[in-house]
Amino acid sequence: xxxxxxxxxxxxxxxxxxxxxxxxxxxxxxxxxxxxxxxxxxxxxxxxxxxxxxxxxxxxxxxxxxxxxxxxxxxxxxxxxxxxxxxxxxxxxxxxxxxxxxxxxxxxxxxxxxxxxxxxxxxxxxxxxxxxxxxxxxxxxxxxxxxxxxxxxxxxxxxxxxxxxxxxxxxxxxxxxxxxxxxxxxxxxxxxxxxxxxxxxxxxxxxxxxxxxxxxxxxxxxxxxxxxxxxxxxxxxxxxxxxx
Amino acid sequence: xxxxxxxxxxxxxxxxxxxxxxxxxxxxxxxxxxxxxxxxxxxxxxxxxxxxxxxxxxxxxxxxxxxxx
Numbered sequence: 001x002x003x004x005x006x007x008x009x010x011x012x013x014x015x016x017x018x019x020x021x022x023x024x025x026x027x028x029x030x031x032x033x034x035x036x037x038x039x040x041x042x043x044x045x046x047x048x049x050x051x052x053x054x055x056x057x058x059x060x061x062x063x064x065x066x067x068x069x070x071x072x073x074x075x076x077x078x079x080x081x082x083x084x085x086x087x088x089x090x091x092x093x094x095x096x097x098x099x100x101x102x103x104x105x106x107x108x109x110x111x112x113x114x115x116x117x118x119x120x121x122x123x124x125x126x127x128x129x130x131x132x133x134x135x136x137x138x139x140x141x142x143x144x145x146x147x148x149x150x151x152x153x154x155x156x157x158x159x160x161x162x163x164x165x166x167x168x169x170x171x172x173x174x175x176x177x178x179x180x181x182x183x184x185x186x187x188x189x190x191x192x193x194x195x196x197x198x199x200x201x202x203x204x205x206x207x208x209x210x211x212x213x214x215x216x217x218x219x220x221x222x223x224x225x226x227x228x229x230x231x232x233x234x235x236x237x238x239x240x241x242x243x244x
Numbered sequence: 245x246x247x248x249x250x251x252x253x254x255x256x257x258x259x260x261x262x263x264x265x266x267x268x269x270x271x272x273x274x275x276x277x278x279x280x281x282x283x284x285x286x287x288x289x290x291x292x293x294x295x296x297x298x299x300x301x302x303x304x305x306x307x308x309x310x311x312x313x
Contacts, residue, residue, distance in 0.1 A: 042251075052255035056264045063268065102271045110264035117260050215272060222279040229286035236293050 011228050014088055018221045025221070029214030036207030044200050054201070056114040061189070062209040063106035066216055067135060068170055070100035074142070075167040078160035088224070090156040091231075093163060094146055095223040099216055101139035108132060119183050127176035128184035131169060138166040 040058035047054035074096035081089035111129070112122045123129065142159050149155035177186040189195045195202055254261045 046255060051257060053257045053260060055254070055261050059264050059268045099275060102275050106268045106271050109267040113260045113264045113267075117257055215276070219275055219279045222283050226279070226283040226286045229283070229290045233286065233290050233293055236290075 011088060015225060015228065018225055022218055022221045025214045025218040029211050029218055032207045032211035032214065036204045036211055040204035040208065044204050050118055053114060053117050056110055057201070058204050058208045060107060060110040060114055061205060062212040063103045063110060064132070065209055066103035066212045067100060067107050067132065068173060069213070070096050070103060070216060071135060071138070071163075071167065071170060074100060075163045075170075078163040081156065082160045082164070090153075090160070091224050091227050092220065093160060094156065095220055095227060097139050097143045097146070097159075099219055099223075101136060101143070103212070103216070104132065104136040104139060108136065115183070121183075124183050126182035126184065127180035128173065128182045131173045131176050134169055135166075135173060138162070138169060142166070 036058060040055060044055070044058075046052045074093050077089045077093035077096065080086050081093060108129075111132075115124070116122050142162050145162055146155045146159035149158065176182065177184050188197055189202070189205070197205075252258060252262075
């Protein structure tokens with residue numbers, strides 16, 4: 001296991017792979033985004049209860065899924081970094097955080113803009129909304145913690161522990177709509193009996209979800225490549241300093 | 245929905261729907277812009293730094309840099 005892990009731990013191999021995968025992710029992501037926007041904004045019907053506001057769903061739901069998915073990735077990468085001391089896992093976890101925070105902001109803001117016309121309020125301190133706000137603070141706390149140390153490896157370790165502890169919030173968010181009474185509706189896609197929305201709405205929703213996932217992967221790869229270059233620069237500068 | 249005006253008015257909910265899409269555009273666009281700028285800058289700095297030092301000594305000295313490569 002450790003041997004196979006270390007084959008992928010090699011940043012040269014990672015950089016080659018990232019360079020090859022990235023254009024496909026960007027291209028496919030943009031295509032899905034355009035398709036999702038076209039179907040979502042122009043071709044899908046208005047909801048019989050919610051009218052046109054249902055179109056907020058095509059931004060809100062994929063962003064909320066990504067907020068959870070990115071955190072799960074960050075926690076997984078943190079676990080790999082702690083257990084196998086995998087240098088790329090540290091870099092992956094660290095660069096997940098700003099992207100996850102971004103998706104969480106989009107989910108919260110679009111949800112608020114949906115809540116006002118449909119529930120009559122921008123915000124309510126119920127289980128789903130509050131647990132997602134906690135998720136945003138976990139992302140921001142992680143970013144602050146990782147950058148609070150002079151020694152980046154110590155920062156990464158502290159951050160990894162925070163990310164793992166914070167992952168208890170993920171099932172709380174997912175099941176908050178079942179465990180507590182909230183204004184937020186329960187799941188209509190991710191349920192055991194299958195999705196309960198019509199294909200004309202499900203198709204743009206899934207296209208947008210694929211688009212957001214590919215945008216996340218693309219931006220993560222770009223940021224990881226940048227961070228590897230930054231670390232090389234730091235090593236070279238330290239070597240320069242030692243020479244002078 | 246009739247015509248462009250009808251589409252933009254979104255059945256009277258334009259003030260909620262378009263800002264929701266706008267927030268996504270600004271946040272994701274900002275993250276994308278920042279990521280690309282960061283990569284360009286770091287790769288340019290690295291290329292300048294690597295061009296500015298003799299190759300052989302670099303290879304001998306920077307065992308740590310090789311490991312990080």
